[in-house]
Amino acid sequence: MAKVVHAACPLNCWDSCGFKVTIEDGRVTKVEGDDEHPITKGKICGRGRMLEKRINSGERILHPLKKINGEFQQISWEQALDEIAIKLTEYKEQYGTTSVLHSHDYANGGLLINLDQRFFNCYGGVTEVTGSICWGSGIEAQSWDFGDAYSHAPGDLMNSKSIVVWGRNVARTNMHLYEELKKAQKSGAKLYVIDPIYNATAKIADQYISIKPGFDGFLAAGIIKEIVRLELEDREFIHNYSLGFEDLLSTLEKVSLTEISQFTEIPEETITQLARIYAERPVATMFGLGMQRYANGGNTIRLIDALVAVSGNVGIPGGGANFANRQVGQSFQIDTLTLSERKTASRSFTMMKQAEGILTAKDPEIKMAFVTCGNPLTQLPDTNKARTAFSSLETLVVMDQFMTDTAELADYILPVTSAFETEDVYYASMYHHFVNHGPKLVEPRGEAKTDEEIWRGLANRLGFGEDFAYTREEWLNLGLSSLKDYGITIEHLRENKFAELPVDKIPWQNRKFKTPSKKYEFTSGLGKEAGFTGEITLKMPAESTWSNQSLAEKYPYSLLSIHPLRSNHSQHFHVLGTVPEVKVEVSEDIANEKGLENGDIVKVWNNRGNIHGKISILKMAHPKTINIDEGMWRRFGGSVNQLTSDRESDNKLGSTVFDCLVNIEKV
Numbered sequence: 001m002a003k004v005v006h007a008a009c010p011l012n013c014w015d016s017c018g019f020k021v022t023i024e025d026g027r028v029t030k031v032e033g034d035d036e037h038p039i040t041k042g043k044i045c046g047r048g049r050m051l052e053k054r055i056n057s058g059e060r061i062l063h064p065l066k067k068i069n070g071e072f073q074q075i076s077w078e079q080a081l082d083e084i085a086i087k088l089t090e091y092k093e094q095y096g097t098t099s100v101l102h103s104h105d106y107a108n109g110g111l112l113i114n115l116d117q118r119f120f121n122c123y124g125g126v127t128e129v130t131g132s133i134c135w136g137s138g139i140e141a142q143s144w145d146f147g148d149a150y151s152h153a154p155g156d157l158m159n160s161k162s163i164v165v166w167g168r169n170v171a172r173t174n175m176h177l178y179e180e181l182k183k184a185q186k187s188g189a190k191l192y193v194i195d196p197i198y199n200a201t202a203k204i205a206d207q208y209i210s211i212k213p214g215f216d217g218f219l220a221a222g223i224i225k226e227i228v229r230l231e232l233e234d235r236e237f238i239h240n241y242s243l244g245f246e247d248l249l250s251t252l253e254k255v256s257l258t259e260i261s262q263f264t265e266i267p268e269e270t271i272t273q274l275a276r277i278y279a280e281r282p283v284a285t286m287f288g289l290g291m292q293r294y295a296n297g298g299n300t301i302r303l304i305d306a307l308v309a310v311s312g313n314v315g316i317p318g319g320g321a322n323f324a325n326r327q328v329g330q331s332f333q334i335d336t337l338t339l340s341e342r343k344t345a346s347r348s349f350t351m352m353k354q355a356e357g358i359l360t361a362k363d364p365e366i367k368m369a370f371v372t373c374g375n376p377l378t379q380l381p382d383t384n385k386a387r388t389a390f391s392s393l394e395t396l397v398v399m400d401q402f403m404t405d406t407a408e409l410a411d412y413i414l415p416v417t418s419a420f421e422t423e424d425v426y427y428a429s430m431y432h433h434f435v436n437h438g439p440k441l442v443e444p445r446g447e448a449k450t451d452e453e454i455w456r457g458l459a460n461r462l463g464f465g466e467d468f469a470y471t472r473e474e475w476l477n478l479g480l481s482s483l484k485d486y487g488i489t490i491e492h493l494r495e496n497k498f499a500e501l502p503v504d505k506i507p508w509q510n511r512k513f514k515t516p517s518k519k520y521e522f523t524s525g526l527g528k529e530a531g532f533t534g535e536i537t538l539k540m541p542a543e544s545t546w547s548n549q550s551l552a553e554k555y556p557y558s559l560l561s562i563h564p565l566r567s568n569h570s571q572h573f574h575v576l577g578t579v580p581e582v583k584v585e586v587s588e589d590i591a592n593e594k595g596l597e598n599g600d601i602v603k604v605w606n607n608r609g610n611i612h613g614k615i616s617i618l619k620m621a622h623p624k625t626i627n628i629d630e631g632m633w634r635r636f637g638g639s640v641n642q643l644t645s646d647r648e649s650d651n652k653l654g655s656t657v658f659d660c661l662v663n664i665e666k667v
């Protein structure tokens with residue numbers, strides 16, 4: 001007998017959807033949207049629906065595996081956990097706990113995934129990864145400007161006169177915002193899209209502004225200059241609630257509108273027009289992650305923030321510098337789960353530099369790594385370096401569901417549960433303010449265990465088992481304890497499926513910022529504390545004609561590597577049902593220059609690596625632009641990250657994966 005029950009999407013995504021899942025004979029057979037979810041309203045994407053394929057896939061790893069003489073062999077959980085615990089003890093005694101690296105990303109948005117930190121803290125503190133390939137530059141930039149990175153609630157777009165989608169591929173990555181954009185347009189809002197690619201969101205825009213990759217900071221600077229020249233700035237906000245505006249003005253004097261037009265490849269008239277649009281409040285700016293994955297990414301976001309502030313669009317209904325929703329994650333009692341006070345040693349590498357860190361760390365060297373919720377061999381920049389680094393480890397433990405590029409290198413693979421095989425609550429700090437309940441719907445397949453059970457098994461062997469002697473319900477209550485006064489408990493969530501978190505729907509409305517001065521900081525105190533000048537600088541991307549001419553002569557084209565339509569990063573290609581292949585999308589001028597037609601096989605390369613793929617010509621893309629979607633396993637043609645750089649962004653906490661020059665030829 002089939003039954004339909006509620007669940008939640010665990011994937012790392014803007015939307016954090018509510019699900020309806022069909023179960024037949026103890027098996028998940030269908031995943032659909034829950035029409036009662038207030039934000040996601042019954043609509044979900046293919047990645048969500050394909051979670052049924054992921055859970056039932058014949059390729060699922062169902063037993064612990066150990067590599068013996070180059071071949072994986074099935075072993076028992078007892079043996080796997082005993083041997084790993086012995087290694088952890090030996091490395092701790094011989095070299096100290098920071099000889100172990102915890103490499104992870106955020107593939108599962110469940111609250112209890114945070115227990116990984118509890119385990120490593122109780123062990124004594126390992127080498128951790130900081131910053132983020134995803135949104136690190138922007139989070140740091142907004143923390144300097146506002147004190148944190150907070151967005152308006154989705155429905156607030158109905159108050160906007162104009163909406164600027166800046167470097168966000170909404171139709172592909174954030175489908176419920178796409179619906180909201182269309183609704184807002186119907187009620188009179190104008191939509192502007194700024195992107196080097198004429199994507200599906202650009203197609204519905206009232207105006208599409210095509211920009212040279214990496215030059216958005218200059219565009220924002222140009223718009224501010226024009227706002228000031230036309231005397232359209234919000235003097236009241238600048239005077240009463242901000243700090244450092246004069247510094248910003250003197251920075252802007254260093255560049256003329258004509259130069260800005262040259263760099264951005266956007267006509268001066270368009271920049272002036274955007275100044276008038278920004279001054280006609282309210283304007284909602286919907287930041288994507290695109291323009292911050294460059295060497296100048298932090299300054300780029302700071303300049304766009306500055307534009308939002310100067311034009312008076314901070315803290316007003318229908319406005320906002322909408323980049324991230326950190327208030328969501330901050331609503332939970334994460335500290336109680338992670339026990340950070342328990343670690344006695346610490347060391348960190350940035351996520352971008354973890355391969356470099358493995359290869360060069362001394363006192364102690366990295367001997368062992370745990371990979372959880374991530375596939376670094378596909379997703380890290382400069383994957384050739386990552387391969388060398390992860391191959392050089394004495395012991396690599398990968399906790400995953402599938403034989404990813406990273407799992408292939410492991411000494412031990414520990415099979416983890418998939419969505420619907422355990423209870424958790426799910427939240428994404430990206431788009432909306434709801435937390436969703438995900439019940440356990442079916443038994444784990446094979447011998448798969450939750451990450452939490454694995455930590456408990458190891459903790460028991462390492463002598464701190466009492467720190468893990470909690471049931472799932474007890475853990476969830478601990479993590480939700482900060483929300484108890486608002487009536488949000490696990491019992492409430494089980495019954496009601498989701499709950500709206502008690503966070504500001506219009507952040508900074510009271511104009512009290514979380515910066516050291518409590519003002520909006522054009523010149524940042526936190527930036528100074530972090531060892532920078534704190535001032536906004538006009539920086540170019542690292543790899544462009546303007547910043548590195550000799551490199552641009554060898555490698556004339558900008559390579560983007562945006563998120564795939566049908567897969568969440570590397571997670572769905574193997575369950576699509578068709579064999580995926582690498583698609584090389586090129587702007588029309590490149591096709592003309594190189595005589596390329598759709599379907600041609602090409603090689604794309606630079607000094608870091610090369611990749612082969614099939615040409616697809618991109619209509620109306622910015623000249624000299626190429627895109628290869630990220631996320632492809634080796635077995636399907638390989639990751640575009642063979643070409644990207646592991647350089648950190650200007651504020652050190654973000655990646656520069658889109659800041660990448662390449663050449664291309666037909667093979």
Ligand SMILES: Nc1nc2c(c(=O)[nH]1)N[C@H]1C(S)=C(S)[C@@H](COP(=O)(O)OP(=O)(O)OC[C@H]3O[C@@H](n4cnc5c(=O)[nH]c(N)nc54)[C@H](O)[C@@H]3O)O[C@H]1N2
Pocket residue numbers: 012013014134166167168169170172173174194195196197199211212213214215216288289290291560561562563564565566567568569658
């Ligand atoms: N289908 C799908 N959806 C996803 C994901 C997925 O893997 N697949 N991943 C999820 C995750 S983890 C994240 S972080 C989000 C990311 O969500 P987005 O930020 O929407 O996605 P990205 O693919 O990073 O694309 C960024 C956009 O920026 C543009 N861009 C690139 N360089 C520049 C530039 O210099 N200037 C400007 N103005 N634009 C630029 C690209 O052309 C692209 O349209 O998506 C989430 N949703």
Ligand SMILES: Nc1nc2c(c(=O)[nH]1)N[C@H]1C(S)=C(S)[C@@H](COP(=O)(O)OP(=O)(O)OC[C@H]3O[C@@H](n4cnc5c(=O)[nH]c(N)nc54)[C@H](O)[C@@H]3O)O[C@H]1N2
Pocket residue numbers: 012105106107108133134135371372373374375376379380381399400401402404416417451561562563568569570571630631640641644657
């Ligand atoms: N060139 C380029 N590179 C990029 C990006 C880009 O735009 N361009 N985008 C970056 C961004 S935004 C992000 S967020 C990262 C994503 O990078 P990753 O998170 O490393 O990418 P995924 O492919 O989602 O891999 C996640 C892995 O975690 C596993 N997993 C899923 N659930 C669980 C669980 O509950 N427990 C455990 N232990 N494992 C689980 C999955 O099976 C999968 O193999 O990639 C970054 N890399």
Ligand code: SF4
Pocket residue numbers: 009010011013014015016017044045046047048049175568
């Ligand atoms: S991947 Fe994103 S849009 Fe798709 S179902 Fe999950 S949360 Fe919703």
Ligand SMILES: [Mo]
Pocket residue numbers: 012134135
């Ligand atoms: Mo991401």
